[in-house]
Amino acid sequence: MRKSAALLSGVLLTSLLFTxxxxxxxQESTSAAGTSSAQQxxxxxxxxxxxxxxxxxxxxxxxxxxxxxALTDPSGAFTPYFHQSGYDGNVSSLMFAPLVTTDDKxxxxxxxxxxWELSKDQRTYxxxxxxxxxxxxxxxLTADDVAFTWTILHDKAxxxxxxxxxxxxxxxxxxxxxxxxxxxxxxxxxxxxISVTIAKPNATAxxxxxxxxxxxxxxxxxxxxxxxxYIKDLHLKPVGNGPYVLEKFIPGQEVRFTANPYYFKGEPxxxxxxxxxxxxxxxxxxxxxxxxxxxxxxxxxxxxxxxSLGFVNILPYTPSTYSFLxxxxxxxxxxxxxxxxxxxxxxxxxxxxxxxxxxxxxxANIPAPPISWAYTEEGINPYAYDPExxxxxxxxxxxxxxxxxxxEKNGQKLTLHYLGxxxxxxxxxxxxxxxxxxxxxxxxxxxxxxxxxxxxxxxEGGDYDLASFSTPMLTDPSDGLVQFLDGEIKGYNNPxxxxxYNEALATNDLDKRKQIYAELFKLLNDDxxxxxxNYKKIVYAYNGRINDLTVSPFNGIASSVPQWAxx
Amino acid sequence: xxxxxxxxxxxxxxxxxxxSLLIFSLYAMTPGDFITGNIKLSPERKxxxxxxxxxxxxxxxxxxxxxxxxxxxNFGYSLDKQQPVLTLFNQYIWNSFLLAIVSTFLTWIIAVxxxxxAAYRQYSWFDTLVMIFIFAAMSIPSFxxxxxxxxxxxxxxxxxxxxGMLTTGSNATGIAYIREVVQHMTLxxxxxxxxxxxxxxxxxxxxxxxxxxxxxxxxxxxxGLSERRVLFTHALRxxxxxxxxxxxxxxxxxxxxxxxxxxxxxxxxxxxxYMQSFTVRDYPLxxxxxxxxxxxxxxxxxxxxxxxxxxxPRVKL
Numbered sequence: 001m002r003k004s005a006a007l008l009s010g011v012l013l014t015s016l017l018f019t020x021x022x023x024x025x026x027q028e029s030t031s032a033a034g035t036s037s038a039q040q041x042x043x044x045x046x047x048x049x050x051x052x053x054x055x056x057x058x059x060x061x062x063x064x065x066x067x068x069x070a071l072t073d074p075s076g077a078f079t080p081y082f083h084q085s086g087y088d089g090n091v092s093s094l095m096f097a098p099l100v101t102t103d104d105k106x107x108x109x110x111x112x113x114x115x116w117e118l119s120k121d122q123r124t125y126x127x128x129x130x131x132x133x134x135x136x137x138x139x140x141l142t143a144d145d146v147a148f149t150w151t152i153l154h155d156k157a158x159x160x161x162x163x164x165x166x167x168x169x170x171x172x173x174x175x176x177x178x179x180x181x182x183x184x185x186x187x188x189x190x191x192x193x194i195s196v197t198i199a200k201p202n203a204t205a206x207x208x209x210x211x212x213x214x215x216x217x218x219x220x221x222x223x224x225x226x227x228x229x230y231i232k233d234l235h236l237k238p239v240g241n242g243p244y245v246l247e248k249f250i251p252g253q254e255v256r257f258t259a260n261p262y263y264f265k266g267e268p269x270x271x272x273x274x275x276x277x278x279x280x281x282x283x284x285x286x287x288x289x290x291x292x293x294x295x296x297x298x299x300x301x302x303x304x305x306x307x308s309l310g311f312v313n314i315l316p317y318t319p320s321t322y323s324f325l326x327x328x329x330x331x332x333x334x335x336x337x338x339x340x341x342x343x344x345x346x347x348x349x350x351x352x353x354x355x356x357x358x359x360x361x362x363x364a365n366i367p368a369p370p371i372s373w374a375y376t377e378e379g380i381n382p383y384a385y386d387p388e389x390x391x392x393x394x395x396x397x398x399x400x401x402x403x404x405x406x407x408e409k410n411g412q413k414l415t416l417h418y419l420g421x422x423x424x425x426x427x428x429x430x431x432x433x434x435x436x437x438x439x440x441x442x443x444x445x446x447x448x449x450x451x452x453x454x455x456x457x458x459x460e461g462g463d464y465d466l467a468s469f470s471t472p473m474l475t476d477p478s479d480g481l482v483q484f485l486d487g488e489i490k491g492y493n494n495p496x497x498x499x500x501y502n503e504a505l506a507t508n509d510l511d512k513r514k515q516i517y518a519e520l521f522k523l524l525n526d527d528x529x530x531x532x533x534n535y536k537k538i539v540y541a542y543n544g545r546i547n548d549l550t551v552s553p554f555n556g557i558a559s560s561v562p563q564w565a566x567x
Numbered sequence: 568x569x570x571x572x573x574x575x576x577x578x579x580x581x582x583x584x585x586x587s588l589l590i591f592s593l594y595a596m597t598p599g600d601f602i603t604g605n606i607k608l609s610p611e612r613k614x615x616x617x618x619x620x621x622x623x624x625x626x627x628x629x630x631x632x633x634x635x636x637x638x639x640x641n642f643g644y645s646l647d648k649q650q651p652v653l654t655l656f657n658q659y660i661w662n663s664f665l666l667a668i669v670s671t672f673l674t675w676i677i678a679v680x681x682x683x684x685a686a687y688r689q690y691s692w693f694d695t696l697v698m699i700f701i702f703a704a705m706s707i708p709s710f711x712x713x714x715x716x717x718x719x720x721x722x723x724x725x726x727x728x729x730x731g732m733l734t735t736g737s738n739a740t741g742i743a744y745i746r747e748v749v750q751h752m753t754l755x756x757x758x759x760x761x762x763x764x765x766x767x768x769x770x771x772x773x774x775x776x777x778x779x780x781x782x783x784x785x786x787x788x789x790x791g792l793s794e795r796r797v798l799f800t801h802a803l804r805x806x807x808x809x810x811x812x813x814x815x816x817x818x819x820x821x822x823x824x825x826x827x828x829x830x831x832x833x834x835x836x837x838x839x840x841y842m843q844s845f846t847v848r849d850y851p852l853x854x855x856x857x858x859x860x861x862x863x864x865x866x867x868x869x870x871x872x873x874x875x876x877x878x879x880p881r882v883k884l
Contacts, residue, residue, distance in 0.1 A: 076648060159619050166612075251655075251835060253835045278730070290735055457598040
């Protein structure tokens with residue numbers, strides 16, 4: 001998310017000229033968006049196959065054993081758990097396989113761990129590793145390595161963002177404070193079996209624990225408690241266990257990989273893989289065949305243009321996130337649920353997020369993406385645009401139109417101070433919201449920030465009424481809810497929510513969890529601690545000569561890359 | 568001269584100290600810090616990390632810590648990239664330098680030649696054409712020219728690569744490697760030269776026009792020297808003199824990288840690195856780079872003064 005501002009300006013730069021030079025199709029679709037959504041052609045819902053591979057540029061044709069993909073800015077810190085930039089996470093995910101992965105629904109599936117058990121009290125997980133696992137240097141991967149990985153994340157010098165230390169592993173705190181030389185809750189039964197006991201039942205623990213494994217022999221060689229700086233020297237010489245191994249990193253240009261012969265699922269089908277440093281949606285590289293895979297916002301214009309290239313397959317994709325307007329619950333006017341609901345009714349989200357984006361969006365009403373196993377629309381209020389209803393709710397809340405048309409209560413005017421970071425989406429939002437809010441008698445005062453960090457710090461300071469945000473990638477349904485609980489959204493306090501949230505995490509029974517989440521979503525949909533706005537939609541465009549390409553909404557490309565084969 | 572240098576160096580150090588404090592405060596007071604950007608962190612973990620990085624300490628204390636380490640030659644680790652700041656500079660700065668030195672060289676050569684001819688033939692059709700072209704080149708934004716050339720030369724005609732410094736996946740070495748880099752730098756160099764040549768040409772043209780009117784040029788002609796000799800030996804040398812000051816000012820530009828050009832052509836330069844580190848508030852990297860440019864600027868001006876003195880003994884230091 002913090003990269004999104006930079007990315008957008010890149011999109012702007014590239015799209016400026018290319019749309020100007022391109023075709024009439026773009027004009028058609030903009031005018032369609034201006035009038036009504038009904039005129040738009042049907043959105044892309046399934047894979048579009050490249051109709052004419054003969055148009056494939058020679059550059060791509062000659063590349064018979066290498067797949068190239070764009071990645072904005074890998075920086076060279078390629079050790080899992082220890083990188084700060086998400087792009088380095090993309091790189092390390094090709095070199096390190098997790099213990100437990102997720103399937104297309106976001107449910108746990110075996111990876112390095114063949115199977116696992118959960119104790120009756122739901123606090124002890126026992127992982128059974130696959131046999132004969134090896135690191136990319138040929139050394140064996142055992143339970144010892146898993147224990148080492150979990151242990152160093154509890155070091156007091158650890159500054160990464162892994163959630164493992166937050167699970168409350170027994171003895172973890174003592175280790176963190178330097179009072180124990182190992183973590184008592186981690187037990188190795190045999191080289192293939194390891195168990196770990198956490199503080200209380202937690203449905204997300206399996207996937208959190210089931211993450212990447214670092215080699216103790218390699219990353220633990222120089223380890224002393226309280227000193228982790230030595231790992232920085234190993235960032236560029238990773239020893240992993242994933243499908244690929246690092247061949248060469250050229251800063252600012254490329255990350256080159258070759259197939260890992262020791263990969264436990266067998267050597268990947270394509271020998272080489274390259275992440276080329278460039279914005280993900282750089283048209284010129286797709287058009288000249290310099291990269292094989294890129295992602296674009298799913299606007300009709302982009303889709304039409306990609307189709308016209310002839311040699312790319314187009315795969316529609318909904319990222320596992322949602323966007324929302326954070327509401328300042330510490331401001332009295334907004335503490336009233338009716339006011340929050342009125343704002344939602346009074347905001348034409350369809351125009352802002354779907355039509356103005358030429359279909360590259362979908363309205364959100366709950367804090368879960370449509371691809372999640374917990375997603376539901378049953379009993380969910382869609383808050384369709386209805387200024388009359390909005391006015392009625394404001395009347396009920398005691399906000400009545402004053403002389404200048406702005407609503408007032410106790411001599412106070414109803415004002416909304418909005419914060420957004422500079423982007424095309426924010427511009428659209430401000431333009432439409434200005435009219436929408438005027439129509440329901442709300443004074444709207446937008447303020448735009450140059451980048452995400454300034455926006456976020458202004459919000460932390462509390463001087464706002466509404467602010468636009470998106471979540472990071474969500475795996476478990478609870479990931480999208482935790483912000484209402486951990487103090488991220490200040491001032492939301494609903495005991496019923498806390499009760500249900502904890503209940504949903506305290507069980508590992510999927511049907512039961514589904515049921516609780518449905519109830520939770522209904523509650524939040526009515527309560528509106530934030531105003532849910534939209535889901536993004538993107539398309540992946542990839543060279544038609546790649547077969548068997550899939551992208552998991554929860555793991556990205558990492559789990560399927562070994563299957564990708566070149567024709 | 569010796570006394571002058573001592574005085575100048577004292578000023579230089581004072582200026583740099585003041586600049587470092589100012590720059591540090593500006594970055595530190597820009598809303599949001601390195602931790603704010605990571606939306607995956609819970610508020611408690613954010614507080615813990617701020618403590619670990621010392622971001623919660625008072626501004627002055629942070630500045631003194633940084634200064635103390637910098638004096639010991641330690642510019643710290645980039646927070647975002649987890650590598651020593653100096654290593655990162657070394658990785659990116661030479662790529663920027665390569666673009667800058669070649670385009671600066673071309674800009675000066677072209678500007679001198681065109682400037683001299685345009686001045687000699689003042690108000691001729693050549694002069695008029697050059698002026699029109701120059702104003703056009705100066706007023707079109709760089710990203711437009713850049714993207715336009717990529718569209719025409721790289722995407723449509725496929726004459727040149729669309730960006731980057733190497734063909735992706737290339738293992739070229741030696742001559743083949745040099746050829747590849749030259750091919751890739753052609754487009755950015757063209758754009759940078761186009762953008763820079765305008766103002767410099769106008770500068771040389773007007774200097775030259777002034778000089779040509781001087782008495783000593785008339786004398787030279789009266790002595791019967793060839794026109795070429797008059798123009799290039801007597802006139803040009805004097806016309807170039809004021810340009811020496813510009814040489815010093817070019818110094819930071821040679822190493823500073825070009826944000827927009829590097830972005831458009833995907834060139835792995837320091838300008839891009841700087842921009843990325845600003846969006847994530849990577850203080851050690853920002854501070855290191857800005858101070859580096861400040862030092863170069865101060866050295867550059869000093870160099871200009873000394874050069875000017877060497878070239879024109881009338882100038883007293």
